[in-house]
Amino acid sequence: xxxxxxxxxxxxxxxxxxxxxxxxxxxxxxxxxxxxxxxxxxxxxxxxxxxxxxxxxxxxxxxxxxxxxxxxxxxxxxxxxxxxxxxxxxxxxxxxxxxxxxxxxxxxxxxxxxxxxxxxxxxxxxxxxxxxxxxxxxxxxxxxxxxxxxxxxxxxxxxxxxxxxxxxxxxxxxxxxxxxxxxxxxxxxxxxxxxxxxxxxxxxxxxxxxxxxxxxxxxxxxxxxxxxxxxxxxxxxxxxxxxxxxxxxxxxxxxxxxxxxxxxxxxxxxxxxxxxxxxxxxxxxxxxxxxxxxxxxxxxxxxxxxxxxxxxxxxxxxxxxxxxxxxxxxxxxxxxxxxxxxxxxxxxxxxxxxxxxxxxxxxxxxxxxxx
Amino acid sequence: xxxxxxxxxxxxxxxxxxxxxxxxxxxxxxxxxxxxxxxxxxxxxxxxxxxxxxxxxxxxxxxxxxxxxxxxxxxxxxxxxxxxxxxxxxxxxxxxxxxxxxxxxxxxxxxxxxxxx
Ligand code: FES
Ligand code: FES
Ligand SMILES: [Fe+2]
Numbered sequence: 276x277x278x279x280x281x282x283x284x285x286x287x288x289x290x291x292x293x294x295x296x297x298x299x300x301x302x303x304x305x306x307x308x309x310x311x312x313x314x315x316x317x318x319x320x321x322x323x324x325x326x327x328x329x330x331x332x333x334x335x336x337x338x339x340x341x342x343x344x345x346x347x348x349x350x351x352x353x354x355x356x357x358x359x360x361x362x363x364x365x366x367x368x369x370x371x372x373x374x375x376x377x378x379x380x381x382x383x384x385x386x387x388x389x390x391x392x393x394x395x396x397x398x399x400x401x402x403x404x405x406x407x408x409x410x411x412x413x414x415x416x417x418x419x420x421x422x423x424x425x426x427x428x429x430x431x432x433x434x435x436x437x438x439x440x441x442x443x444x445x446x447x448x449x450x451x452x453x454x455x456x457x458x459x460x461x462x463x464x465x466x467x468x469x470x471x472x473x474x475x476x477x478x479x480x481x482x483x484x485x486x487x488x489x490x491x492x493x494x495x496x497x498x499x500x501x502x503x504x505x506x507x508x509x510x511x512x513x514x515x516x517x518x519x520x521x522x523x524x525x526x527x528x529x530x531x532x533x534x535x536x537x538x539x540x541x542x543x544x545x546x547x548x549x550x551x552x553x554x555x556x557x558x559x560x561x562x563x564x565x566x567x568x569x570x571x572x573x574x575x576x577x578x579x580x581x582x583x584x585x586x587x588x589x590x591x592x593x594x595x596x597x598x599x600x601x602x603x604x605x606x607x608x609x610x611x612x613x614x615x616x617x618x619x620x621x622x623x624x625x626x627x628x629x630x631x632x633x634x635x636x637x638x639x640x641x642x643x644x645x646x
Numbered sequence: 647x648x649x650x651x652x653x654x655x656x657x658x659x660x661x662x663x664x665x666x667x668x669x670x671x672x673x674x675x676x677x678x679x680x681x682x683x684x685x686x687x688x689x690x691x692x693x694x695x696x697x698x699x700x701x702x703x704x705x706x707x708x709x710x711x712x713x714x715x716x717x718x719x720x721x722x723x724x725x726x727x728x729x730x731x732x733x734x735x736x737x738x739x740x741x742x743x744x745x746x747x748x749x750x751x752x753x754x755x756x757x758x759x760x761x762x763x
Contacts, residue, residue, distance in 0.1 A: 370699060371708070378709045389697045389708030394663070394670070394686075 284626035288638050292624075293468040293616035299569035300333075301645040302469075306548045308332035308422045309644075311433050313550045313563050315418045316457060316577060319365070320346060323383060326372075327365045330565055331422060336409060337361050337372070338418055341383040346413060348420040349406035354387065355379045360406070372406070381406050415552075416453035416579075417561070436546040442507030447544075449532035452552075452559050455579035456586070459595045463574040463602060467609035468616070469549070469566035470641065472574065475605050476543070476551050476562075478631045485604040488597055492516050492523055493541055499630045509540030509554075519555040521596040526557040527584045547640065553598065557581075560598050570613055576602060650742040656681070661705070663696040664744065668760045669751050671733055671744055672696040674716055676703055682716035683733040683744045689752045690726035728752040 292298055308331060315327045315338050326339035328351055335351040337360060351360050358376040371388060373380045380389040385406035393399065410421040412429050419433065438444040465472060475481070482489060482496040490496045493510040512519070518526025519541065529538070533556045542554040549564040558580045565573040578595050585591075615621055627634050648667060656662055656675045663686050664671040672686035672695045680703065686695050688707045695714065699706040703716045712726035719729040729752060734745040753759075 373709075380708050389693055391709060392692045393697075394665075394694045395692065 283629055285632060285635050287474075287624040287627055287634075288470070288641070289624045290616045290618065290621035292641070293471060293613065294569060296569050298645065299468075299566075302566070302641070303332035305644045305646070306332075306641070307566065308334060310423075310427060310548055311412065311419045311421045311429055312548075313417050313546070313561075314338055314348070314420045317346065317413055317416050317418055317453070318457060320418070322367075324368045324370065325366075326361060326368065328361050328363065330567060331420060334422060335359060336420060336422075337406070338411075338420065339368075339372075339383060346411055346418050347383070347385060348409040348411045348418070349385050350409065350422075352407070353379055354404045354406065355390070414453075415447075415561070416455065417563075433546055437544055437552070440506065440544040441542060446537070447552075447554070449534055449537060450530050450554055450559050451532055452561070452579065454582070455530070455559060456582040456584075457577050458558070458580040458585045458591045459578040461576050461595075461599060461602070463576065463606055465572045465574055465606045465609060466570060467572060467606070467613040468569055469564055469572045470637075471609040471612050471616075472564060472572055472606070473545065473548070473637060474631075474634050475609055477545060477634050477637065480628060480630050481605075481608060485608055486601055488521050489601050492519060492597065509537065509542040512539040512541070518557065518594070519597060520593040521600065522593060524593055526555070526594055527589055527591070528581050529556045530558075530581060547637075557584075558594060562602075574602070574606070647736060647743045647745050650744055653681075653737055653740045653742055656742060659700060661696040661698075661700060663694055667746055669753060669757070670694075671746065672705070673735070673742060673744065674700055674705065676700065676716070678702070680716075681735045681737065681742060683735050684714060684716055684719055685730040685733075685751055687730075687751075687753060687757060688712065688714075688726055689721065689728040689730060689754055690724075691754050692757050695730070 312331050314329045319327055320340040323340050323342050326337055329336050337349045337351040339347055341347050353360050353374040355377055358374050360372055360374055371380050371382050378391060382388045385408055387401040387404045410426045412419045434444050437447050479496050480499045492512060494513045495510050516523040520526055538556050544552040551562040553560040558578055561577050563575045567573055650664055650673055658675050658677050661672055661674045670686040671683050673683045675681050688695055690712060693707055693709040695705050698708045704713045705716060706713045710725045713722040714730050719732045721729055731747040731749050731751055733747050736743045
């Protein structure tokens with residue numbers, strides 16, 4: 276396709292970017308294994324010894340809480356002969372991780388503390404042959420890991436994305452995301468390339484067509500311009516809408532820090548490469564994507580509410596149902612695109628209309644990262 | 647009687663492996679304040695009990711979780727089946743000493759005393 280500066284459409288990525296395992300391998304290496312990756316909710320590691328295993332790029336990572344209460348991220352690989360250390364998705368060890376093959380045993384700091392005949396190998400350094408660590412940050416109540424030797428600045432890549440979207444970083448502090456409780460978690464296994472999901476989240480050209488409930492609550496979405504299009508803009512609730520719920524009925528208790536400006540508004544943030552955050556007055560919805568294959572992405576979505584709302588067992592169904600439907604509508608759309616990415620008619624890709632042009636910057640960014 | 651270390655350098659909850667003797671001896675300072683010594687080598691496989699998990703007056707082997715009683719040397723459950731020896735502990739002038747047992751040790755397969763094949 277040819278474009279000129281006067282064209283109202285600009286090209287998308289070519290189809291192979293969504294189907295070629297080699298491109299996906301480059302993305303795993305240069306994006307997911309290099310950048311900050313939002314891995315687990317901190318509250319999913321309630322005490323020392325609690326762990327989760329997650330896929331980050333090509334690596335299985337073991338994320339756990341140490342004795343001192345801090346969180347550690349280890350490559351889930353035994354240093355002896357490479358057995359996967361923990362095969363469960365989550366669990367709790369009492370005091371150590373032990374390999375099921377020859378019983379090499381690592382403490383919660385990753386140090387090798389016991390192994391058959393270990394005392395006969397006095398030269399074997401227990402730290403050097405301890406589990407290999409990755410960098411860890413906790414922010415918004417989530418554990419972010421970075422597998423790079425030298426992680427990029429968290430302030431620039433992660434917090435910077437939030438500041439850029441909202442206009443200022445402290446505007447997200449009003450929602451006290453770390454202090455909220457998980458009211459509901461839904462895991463979606465999406466048969467689509469991760470970029471289709473990012474692109475979908477970035478635009479609202481589709482909103483009036485596939486999101487009837489959302490467009491009812493946020494009428495301005497019918498104009499096709501995403502909440503992400505203008506810096507600092509939050510989409511306003513419709514006049515007769517009482518809350519961010521599937522039928523516009525009242526929501527749950529408002530988060531106390533939310534300002535008048537932020538009340539009755541919906542803000543959406545993309546933190547590249549795999550996090551979406553939605554802010555509404557009474558809850559926060561946070562998506563973590565786990566790209567597992569060129570055509571498969573698992574999305575874990577948390578609905579976060581004030582702790583007393585969750586503790587009181589308040590009925591969250593209408594609140595959760597709105598964005599759960601949005602998710603299903605969006606992921607259906609992504610799955611509808613995936614098979615066509617290998618069509619010969621999509622070899623050169625498709626086009627982005629003006630309200631989608633900002634996705635072009637995402638495409639440039641991806642191409643840049645993978646070289 | 648073999649000097650081990652000053653009392654102050656083995657806090658409660660800690661263990662120490664004494665390898666100037668063969669087989670090595672593990673010395674424990676329990677949370678209750680007792681100082682007790684047993685063979686360091688588990689009788690199941692070559693693991694150091696000083697690296698294990700101290701709970702009350704029992705030490706859990708770090709490899710396969712058999713527990714040895716620090717006062718009697720008895721083991722609670724397999725995979726280890728034979729007891730370890732216990733050694734007498736003497737604290738003199740704030741220094742911990744052990745008097746090694748002269749009973750034959752129950753070493754795991756493949757572990758032999760130095761100088762023996
Ligand atoms: S591979 Fe883990 S102990 Fe041998
Ligand atoms: S080595 Fe001690 S129980 Fe197996
Ligand atoms: Fe959507």
